[in-house]
Structures are given as structure tokens and as C-alpha cells.
Amino acid sequence: MSGTPALPDGPLVAFYGDDYTGSSAAMEALTFAGLPTILFLEPPTPQRLAASRQFRGIGIAGTARAKDPAWMEQNLPPVFDVLADIGAPIAHYKVCSTFDSAPHIGSIGRAIDLAAPRLGGTWHPLLVGSPAMGRYQMFGHLFATVNGVGHRLDRHPTMSRHPVTPMDESDLGRHLARQTARSIGLIDFVTMANGGADQALERARAAGIEIISLDVLDQASLTESGRLIWEHRGKRLFVAGSQGVEQALVAYWRSAGLIPDSKPDLRLAGVKRIACVSGSCSPVTAGQIAHAAKNGFDIERIDAARAVDAAEWAKEIGRAIERGLAALSSGRDALLITASGPDDPAIGALNAAVKASGATAAAVNDRIGAGLGQALDSILEAARLQRAVVAGGDTSGQVLQAMGIYALTAIAPLAVGAPLCRASSDRTHARIEIALKGGQVGEVDLFCRARDGFGMSGASTAPSQVT
Structure with missing residues (x-):
């Protein structure tokens, strides 16, 4: 008009x-x-x-x-x-x-x-x-x-x-x-x-x-x-x-009537299995990890202190990949973590290891993020999974770089501030679905919600029943 x-x-x-x-x-x-x-x-x-x-x-x-x-x-x-x-x-x-x-x-x-x-x-x-x-x-x-x-x-x-x-x-x-x-x-x-x-x-x-x-x-x-x-x-x-x-x-x-007051599609189909990694030390993420452990996820700890040595870190990531794939083979979901909350002793152990090694914290943190990316990359490819979650603001960037993903578009409102996205990649992960979750973001069931989906009428969203 x-x-x-x-x-x-x-x-x-x-x-x-x-x-x-x-x-x-x-x-x-x-x-x-x-x-x-x-x-x-x-x-x-x-x-x-x-x-x-x-x-x-x-x-x-x-x-x-x-x-x-x-x-x-x-x-x-x-x-x-x-x-x-x-x-x-x-x-x-x-x-x-x-x-x-x-x-x-x-x-x-x-x-x-x-x-x-x-x-x-x-x-x-x-x-x-x-x-x-x-x-x-x-x-x-x-x-x-x-x-x-x-x-x-x-x-x-x-x-x-x-x-x-x-x-x-x-x-x-x-x-x-x-x-x-x-x-x-x-x-x-x-x-x-x-x-x-x-x-x-x-x-x-x-x-x-x-x-x-x-x-x-x-x-x-x-x-x-x-x-x-x-x-x-x-x-x-x-x-x-x-x-x-x-x-x-x-x-x-x-x-002002410049755009319609449209609502997003609040539905997401579930998947049978997902893999997740977390480099977050937030208490919010800790609660989400604890909830996931009670609801079908194997929580696999990665010893981040080993990241001060490149060779030892490569071995630790190799072990994490094996444990993650074993969890998926047993019918559970894999969640690899470096810590669970701000009071986790793993944080002090990492800081002490960095100080003793003489390495910079920035260099070690970059190595940790890249290692988590390598682990998630390998698990998704080997298990042929199409959905993942990465927790941790700084971790997310390092993980996606290691996976060769160059762009994202949002496809579903998984949590406020953490949409589920579709990835663009020149490698094997083209079209994969992935959510990036900051430390303070999401309800306690976020990892389960990413796996089970939500809002799908007429059928259960339990992972064993949704393809």
C-alpha cells in the first residue's frame, strides 16, 4: 500500500x-x-x-x-x-x-x-x-x-x-x-x-x-x-x-509494522544419538552435565592438564575418541568434558600444569579447544551422527575451526541464545546440525533437548522412537 x-x-x-x-x-x-x-x-x-x-x-x-x-x-x-x-x-x-x-x-x-x-x-x-x-x-x-x-x-x-x-x-x-x-x-x-x-x-x-x-x-x-x-x-x-x-x-x-510479528516453528525432531563436548566451567553447564548423566549420556572426562604437552594431549584425545565411540556403541550418548563447574579440581590441576610447564595459558587453551574439535570431528564421522552440541564460548570457536565448518544458519530455537544450526563445510560435515552453548545459557535439560527434540505432535520424542 x-x-x-x-x-x-x-x-x-x-x-x-x-x-x-x-x-x-x-x-x-x-x-x-x-x-x-x-x-x-x-x-x-x-x-x-x-x-x-x-x-x-x-x-x-x-x-x-x-x-x-x-x-x-x-x-x-x-x-x-x-x-x-x-x-x-x-x-x-x-x-x-x-x-x-x-x-x-x-x-x-x-x-x-x-x-x-x-x-x-x-x-x-x-x-x-x-x-x-x-x-x-x-x-x-x-x-x-x-x-x-x-x-x-x-x-x-x-x-x-x-x-x-x-x-x-x-x-x-x-x-x-x-x-x-x-x-x-x-x-x-x-x-x-x-x-x-x-x-x-x-x-x-x-x-x-x-x-x-x-x-x-x-x-x-x-x-x-x-x-x-x-x-x-x-x-x-x-x-x-x-x-x-x-x-x-x-x-x-x-x-512499527515494518516486519510481521511472526513466531518461529517451535518443533524439532529427535535423533537416536548425539555427541557433545564441553570446555565450559560454568555452574549452569555443570547442572546440564549432571542432568545429562541421569538421562542416557556417558560423561567422559578429558584430562585437560595433559594439554601442556602436545604428545600427551594427542594420546588423551585418542583415548577420549575411543571412550566416546564405545559409549555410542553401548546405546548411550557421548558427552566429553574438561570440567564440571567452577569448583572442579580439574581447573586447579590445569592451572598448576600450565604454570609448571612454562607454556602460556592462551596456547594451552587453544590446544584444548582444537583437541575437543578433533575428538568431536572423529566421533561424528565414525558414528555417522548428524547432530552435536558444543558448550563453552571460547571452546566453540576452536572446535568449529578444527572441524572445518565455515558458516552456520539457524534452524531451530533449542534455547534462547543457543539455536540449533545447520553447518556449511567443504569437508564431511556439510549440513550437520550443531548448537553452540555459552556457559550461562540454557535450561538444565539442554543436552537432552538437543537429542530428543521438542514440539512434535502425535509421537513420543524419546530417542529410541524418533529417527
């Missing part, structure tokens, strides 16, 4: 995710809103990018969350140039919804400094809250839920004692100010609710404030944040934040 507003043609959002699980969450938010999205696991070739212009979202997953500023300075600018070439009106540096970062590792501030000159905009929204993920920002402070209980981020049972990026500050503006010299402002949820957001944004921009944090506490503030971003984008706007950015844009586009 003449006069009806419409979204522009072509890609709407181009994003880089600073870890693989979070990148899949951004893809999920767009895909299940009816906006097909592809996630590349490395900067795409010009040929692959040209073949992807029909997608409304184009993402590139990376590992910047686990890297230092020197690595960022060398590796991020070429990726940001690719995002710029896509030409989407929104360019997004996607960060974890618990804002994992520090000046020396995963610096969001350094990433913003590198991205802003390349990706455009006279202001840069910072949006981290995601109510669907249990993340809430109020007066600039971030809160996150665990088992339905809300915690201020600096008192969060996991993030306050994260082994790499412990969060001792819940005010995201103050936390980010340690990482960049750019000025940082805030539009709070009260201002939004009172209809003063546009005026507040105008004042902040007139004062030269470059980064403006947006409170997201509920659906109304999520939608209003999406409106501020979209209506004040100019020709192109660079945004930093969690998957809440895509969720906010979708919420506004729906409210």
Missing part, C-alpha cells in the same frame, strides 16, 4: 561477534523474526559474500573476547572493513551479555576505537540488556539472573569470579571507561518511559558524547532502544552490545 513504511533492501545488520556462541545468538534473533541470517566462522571470501547478499543479516564470528589489544589491532581492522563493504545500515560489534572484558583481554573499548572510524555514525549506541536472556540494565548497571534469581554483575556467582575477566563493576559506563578514552553517556529507562529519549540523545550528541549506553529493563525499553538506534542511524551506524541489539531492532520493527 502506498505510504506504508518499509525496510531497505539488502542486508540490514552486519555484525562481528567476539565469541562464537554469542554470534549464534545474534543470528538467532534475526532468523527467528523472519530475517534470514548467515554466520561466517571466518571472514568470508568475496565469492561467498557475493553469494550471501539475499540474507538480511550477515555475521562473522570471532574470538576477540579471549584476545589482547595487540591481537585486536592486527586482526580486527580487516574484519571491520569487510563489514563496511557489506553496506548494511547497522554495523554491530557483538559482545557477551555479561560484558566479559578487561583492558588487557577482550577489551570492548579497544574494539570500539578500532571500529568507529571504519563503520560510521556520529554517535555509538551501547546496548547490553536482553530480557529474553535474563540480562537487565537499570541506570547503567547490569544485572543477570541465575536460576531465576537476579544478581548485580559484580555480585554474580560466576562473573564476579570469572577466571579471565572477573567483573568487579556493574556500572557498564565505568567498566568501559577503563578500556577507552571516548566519552560515555547514558539514556536511562525512566527517561525512555517519560518520552524524553530523543531530547536526551540530542543533548548528549550536542555535548560531544560518543558512546551512549541504553538501559533495557523490559519490553518497552527494549523497543524504545531499537527505535532510537534505527531512527537515528543516519546513513550508517556502528553499535556495540549484546544480541540485545538485534532483539531491540526486531522489537521496534515489529511495533
Whole structure:
């Protein structure tokens, strides 16, 4: 109908995710809103990018969350140039919804400094809250839920004692100010609710404030944040934040009638057997592992401390492959883990082994991730399985690289922030189904849900009865 507003043609959002699980969450938010999205696991070739212009979202997953500023300075600018070439009106540096970062590792501030000159905009929204993920920002402070209980981020049972990026500050503006010299402002949820957001944004921009944090506490503030971003984008706007950015844009586009309020297909057929690997130390993942052990999974421990020696690690991975295949042959599912929760003695043993060896923790962690990828790769191929789950934000990227997977598209909403995806690969794993699960993501039955499926009427989803 003449006069009806419409979204522009072509890609709407181009994003880089600073870890693989979070990148899949951004893809999920767009895909299940009816906006097909592809996630590349490395900067795409010009040929692959040209073949992807029909997608409304184009993402590139990376590992910047686990890297230092020197690595960022060398590796991020070429990726940001690719995002710029896509030409989407929104360019997004996607960060974890618990804002994992520090000046020396995963610096969001350094990433913003590198991205802003390349990706455009006279202001840069910072949006981290995601109510669907249990993340809430109020007066600039971030809160996150665990088992339905809300915690201020600096008192969060996991993030306050994260082994790499412990969060001792819940005010995201103050936390980010340690990482960049750019000025940082805030539009709070009260201002939004009172209809003063546009005026507040105008004042902040007139004062030269470059980064403006947006409170997201509920659906109304999520939608209003999406409106501020979209209506004040100019020709192109660079945004930093969690998957809440895509969720906010979708919420506004729906409210404005720019896209239909469609619902995803909440059905997934089960499979007889799956294989999973976990490099996560999260208590959420620990609960999921314990639940899986009671429901048909063999939990096979891998001694990560052996990864300080390449030869010993190769032997350990070989043993893990044998144990995983034996579990599958016995009629159970295979779940290979390096630890179960933050208090697992395996974590201390690994840290002690790294210290005694003289190796760097980064090098050992890379070896662990690659080994888990090799193990999953071998098990899937030998057992001819078509579905898998990888737990752990940093682990996921290393595993997929080892498996030769170069892109993902979301196919089913397994858990908020962890969609089941279809893989693209030049090797044997083309079309395999795989989910990437961050440490804080998913209900206790996630591994079983991935195996059993859900929402299929007229038949049991027990794995012995579903093909």
C-alpha cells in the first residue's frame, strides 16, 4: 500500500561477534523474526559474500573476547572493513551479555576505537540488556539472573569470579571507561518511559558524547532502544552490545509494522544419538552435565592438564575418541568434558600444569579447544551422527575451526541464545546440525533437548522412537 513504511533492501545488520556462541545468538534473533541470517566462522571470501547478499543479516564470528589489544589491532581492522563493504545500515560489534572484558583481554573499548572510524555514525549506541536472556540494565548497571534469581554483575556467582575477566563493576559506563578514552553517556529507562529519549540523545550528541549506553529493563525499553538506534542511524551506524541489539531492532520493527510479528516453528525432531563436548566451567553447564548423566549420556572426562604437552594431549584425545565411540556403541550418548563447574579440581590441576610447564595459558587453551574439535570431528564421522552440541564460548570457536565448518544458519530455537544450526563445510560435515552453548545459557535439560527434540505432535520424542 502506498505510504506504508518499509525496510531497505539488502542486508540490514552486519555484525562481528567476539565469541562464537554469542554470534549464534545474534543470528538467532534475526532468523527467528523472519530475517534470514548467515554466520561466517571466518571472514568470508568475496565469492561467498557475493553469494550471501539475499540474507538480511550477515555475521562473522570471532574470538576477540579471549584476545589482547595487540591481537585486536592486527586482526580486527580487516574484519571491520569487510563489514563496511557489506553496506548494511547497522554495523554491530557483538559482545557477551555479561560484558566479559578487561583492558588487557577482550577489551570492548579497544574494539570500539578500532571500529568507529571504519563503520560510521556520529554517535555509538551501547546496548547490553536482553530480557529474553535474563540480562537487565537499570541506570547503567547490569544485572543477570541465575536460576531465576537476579544478581548485580559484580555480585554474580560466576562473573564476579570469572577466571579471565572477573567483573568487579556493574556500572557498564565505568567498566568501559577503563578500556577507552571516548566519552560515555547514558539514556536511562525512566527517561525512555517519560518520552524524553530523543531530547536526551540530542543533548548528549550536542555535548560531544560518543558512546551512549541504553538501559533495557523490559519490553518497552527494549523497543524504545531499537527505535532510537534505527531512527537515528543516519546513513550508517556502528553499535556495540549484546544480541540485545538485534532483539531491540526486531522489537521496534515489529511495533512499527515494518516486519510481521511472526513466531518461529517451535518443533524439532529427535535423533537416536548425539555427541557433545564441553570446555565450559560454568555452574549452569555443570547442572546440564549432571542432568545429562541421569538421562542416557556417558560423561567422559578429558584430562585437560595433559594439554601442556602436545604428545600427551594427542594420546588423551585418542583415548577420549575411543571412550566416546564405545559409549555410542553401548546405546548411550557421548558427552566429553574438561570440567564440571567452577569448583572442579580439574581447573586447579590445569592451572598448576600450565604454570609448571612454562607454556602460556592462551596456547594451552587453544590446544584444548582444537583437541575437543578433533575428538568431536572423529566421533561424528565414525558414528555417522548428524547432530552435536558444543558448550563453552571460547571452546566453540576452536572446535568449529578444527572441524572445518565455515558458516552456520539457524534452524531451530533449542534455547534462547543457543539455536540449533545447520553447518556449511567443504569437508564431511556439510549440513550437520550443531548448537553452540555459552556457559550461562540454557535450561538444565539442554543436552537432552538437543537429542530428543521438542514440539512434535502425535509421537513420543524419546530417542529410541524418533529417527
